[in-house]
Amino acid sequence: MKINKKQIVFFILFSIFLNHVNGIFYLPGMIPHDFAQGEEGAIKVNKITSVHTQIPYKYYQLPGVCQPKEGIIDDTENLGEILLGDRIENSDYTFNFLTDGGKCKVINSESCSPIIKKEDLKVLEDRIQNQYRVHWLLDGLPVRQTGRLASDPGFDLGFMTLAEGQTVATAEKYLNNHLEITIFYHSNPTDNTSRIVGFEIFPTSRQYKKVENWKGDTGDDCPQYGENFEQLSVSVKEGEDQERFVLWTYEVKYTPSPVLWNKRWDIYFESNDNSVHWFSILNSLMIVFILTVMVAMIIIRTLKKDIRRYTSIDTSEDRDSQEETGWKMIHGDVFRPPSHPMLLSVCIGSGVQIFSMTLITMIFAVLGFLSPANIGGLATALIVLFVLSAMFAGYFSTRVFTIFKGRNWKKNTIYTALSMPGIIFGIFFFVNMFLRGAKSSAAVPFGTFASIIAMWFGISVPLVFLGSYFASKKPVPEDPVRTNQIPRQVPDQIWYMNPYLSILMGGILPFGAVFIELHFILTSLWDNQFYYIFGFLFIVLMILIVTSAEISIVMCYFQLCAEDHHWWWRSFLTAGSSSLYMFIYSVSFFRYLGITKFISSLLDFSYSFIMSLAFAALTGTIGFYSCYFLVRKIYSSIHIN
Known part of the structure; x- marks a missing residue:
C-alpha cells in the first residue's frame, strides 16, 4: 500500500489529538486508576539524591529506616531506570482513601529498632549536610515538597541550623521523621470514584519521648512527643x-482539586519560564538569518559570477581573471x-548514528510518546x-570510506x-567501579552489564556490518x-x-x-529536575542543524578561495569544535553544583x-556533508580543460 504525504500528516495530527484528549487514548503505563472511598493504597519509595554529591542511594540504605513487613519488593525496572539509579520499592506508608485523614501513624515500629546508634547517626548527619532529598511515588506521580517548586521533586531528608560562628560541618542537623502527606484528588460524581492528581509532603522533625523497650504498644497512633515541640537532632x-x-x-x-487527571503533570512544568526559551530561539534565529544571508551571497552572487567567468573564453581579460580566483586553481587536488x-x-x-537516534527520539517526544510518568523511558529510548x-x-x-578510495571496508566496519560504543562503554564501566565502591x-x-554487552555485540555490531x-555494493560516485x-x-x-x-x-x-537550552538541560540533569519541553528542544535542534551546515x-568556501584543498577534516572539525565549548561549559557547571567529592567530580x-x-560527532557530520555537497556542486558546474 502506498502512503502519500497527506496520510502521513493526518497520522501525525491524529496522534497529537489522541495524546491530548482525556479518556480517549492513553500511552502504555498511563491508564488512570479510579480510587473508591476506603480503598487501600500505598506509597512507593525510590532513591535519595543530592545536587552536591550526584551519588544516589536506595531509600532503605538510610540507617534506622523501617523496612516493609512483607519484605522489600522491587518494581520491574527498565534499562533507563537502572542506569539513572532509580530503585522503586514498596513501603509501609499506606492509606485508606478518604477515610483516614488526619490520623497520625507510626511506621512498622515492631520490625525495626527505634534506637539509632552513633555510627548510624553520623551517616544521617552526612546525608543531611549534603542536602539529600527523598524521592517517592504515588500513582505514578513524584512527590513534591509543600512550599517548594514542583519542578524540584522530592522532599528534604533533614535540615541544618547555623548559629553565629558555625560552619556547615559544625551546624546542628535535624532529621525529618514526621511527614504530613497531602493527596489531591479529582472526583468523578457519576461513579463516586476519584483520581489522584497531586502528591505533596511537608516534612517536620519530631523528638518523641523515649519509651524503654518500645514495641509499638500504642498501636498505630503516634505517641506523645517532646515538650515545646522539640526537634530531632542527629x-x-x-x-x-x-x-x-x-x-x-x-x-x-x-484535598479536592479541580485539576483533571490528564493535566496533573502541568504543575511540574509551570516553573519553566517559556519567555527565556523564546528569547533563546529568537537569538538563534538571528544567527541563522545572518548565516543564511552570507551563504546566499556566496551561492547566488559570488559563485555564479565565478562560474560564468570560468566558462567564458571570449577575451584574454577573462582568462587572466581566472588566475585571480583561487578555488578553481585547486580543482586537481580538491577531491584528493x-x-x-x-x-x-x-x-x-x-555522527550519522547519533543524528538518527536524536532525530527519531525528538519526533517521538514531540508527539507525546515519552511521558514523564514513564521513569527512565527517555534514557531507554535513547539507548x-x-x-x-x-x-x-x-x-x-x-560509503564515505569508498569515496576516499579506501579498499579494506571490512576493517573500517x-x-x-x-x-x-567502546569509548562510551569504557568510560561508563570505569565510573561504575567507583559507584559500586560507594554503594550507590x-x-x-x-x-544489566551483560544485557548491554549482548545488545552491543548481538544487535549493534551485526547491524553495522549489514549497513556496510x-x-x-553501491557504485562509488565519480568525482566531477x-x-x-x-x-x-x-x-x-x-x-x-x-x-x-x-x-x-x-x-x-x-x-x-x-547555549541557553543547554543550561536548562544541564540544570535538569544535575539538579534532578524535570525537563520535558521537547517542543522548544526540537526547534533548537533544527536551528543547530542549519547553523552547523551554514x-x-x-x-569551506573561504578556505577554497585561499587555495587550501585540505577541506575534508576541516569541514568536520569546524562545526564539531562547538563541542569544545560545550565541554568547557559543562565542566564549569561543577562550580555551580558546589561539588567537593572526587567521585562526584569524576x-x-x-x-x-x-x-x-x-555532540562533536553530530555537528561535525552535518558540517562534513554540507561542505561535500557544496564542493561537488560548484566543481561539477565548471568546465575543466
Missing part, C-alpha cells in the same frame, strides 16, 4: 547521649583523499535507538562498530574533476585562515545557538566528556 557531640530514639510517623490529608581517511569515515558513521541506528553508521561510514544505587548490576554490506598525481602546495595563509583559529571560530556560532559552508567530568563527544 548531631552527636562528645559528652552527650550517643544514641537517639527515632520513630518514623506520618499523617495523610485529602584526506589524511587518516578511515578515522574520518568512522567519525562520520558515528535502544542508538543500537538500532548502528545500521546507518555502517552504511555511511563505508569493525572500527565503526567498536569505536564510539546508580551502580549498574552485573546482569549494502554500502559496499580529475585528481592530479602530484599534490599542489598550499600557499601561505592569511592569519585568520589559520586552521586552528578558523576551526575554533567556526564552533562559536553552533554553540551559541544551543557555518561549515561559509568557512561523574561530572566523564558524563560531560561523553555528551561533548556525541
